[in-house]
Amino acid sequence: MCVSNVRLAADAYLVCLHHALTTEKEEVLGLLVGEFSEGTEVVCDIHSAVTLRRSDKRKDRVEISPEMLIEAQQRAEQMSASSGQELHIVGWYHSHPHITVWPSDIVTY
Numbered sequence: 416m417c418v419s420n421v422r423l424a425a426d427a428y429l430v431c432l433h434h435a436l437t438t439e440k441e442e443v444l445g446l447l448v449g450e451f452s453e454g455t456e457v458v459c460d461i462h463s464a465v466t467l468r469r470s471d472k473r474k475d476r477v478e479i480s481p482e483m484l485i486e487a488q489q490r491a492e493q494m495s496a497s498s499g500q501e502l503h504i505v506g507w508y509h510s511h512p513h514i515t516v517w518p519s520d521i522v523t524y
Contacts, residue, residue: 419456430464435510444469444477444509446484448491448502459505462498465490477509 427447434443449461465487471478479487488504495502 416451416453416457418451418459420458421461422458423461424463427461427464430466431508434464434466435512439512441469442477442510442512444479444507446479446487446491446504447506447508448494449505450500450502451505461505462500462502463494464508465504479507 427449431445434445437443443466445464445466447461448463448465449459452458452460467479467483467487469477470480470483491502491504
């Protein structure tokens with residue numbers, strides 16, 4: 416599947432932004448909850464962001480523990496049930512305070 420467009424809801428954007436601004440001393444991370452719609456193009460609509468605690472305490476690392484991933488998946492399922500939409504974890508975000516916006520070797524490998 417090749418996604419041609421991503422739409423980020425304003426509320427989800429504000430959650431990510433607020434989370435990133437909570438600290439300038441360490442990276443933050445979270446998961447993005449949304450859905451894919453297929454027509455002439457595949458579109459990913461991101462409805463919500465789930466903030467996570469960092470399991471790796473080094474200030475320049477982020478890692479999602481299996482337990483946190485399971486908990487986030489359960490939250491996505493609850494959101495799906497309450498909204499009537501088929502919502503899933505569709506991505507993740509994290510911050511790079513005081514460094515480049517480009518992914519590091521740590522992120523890409």
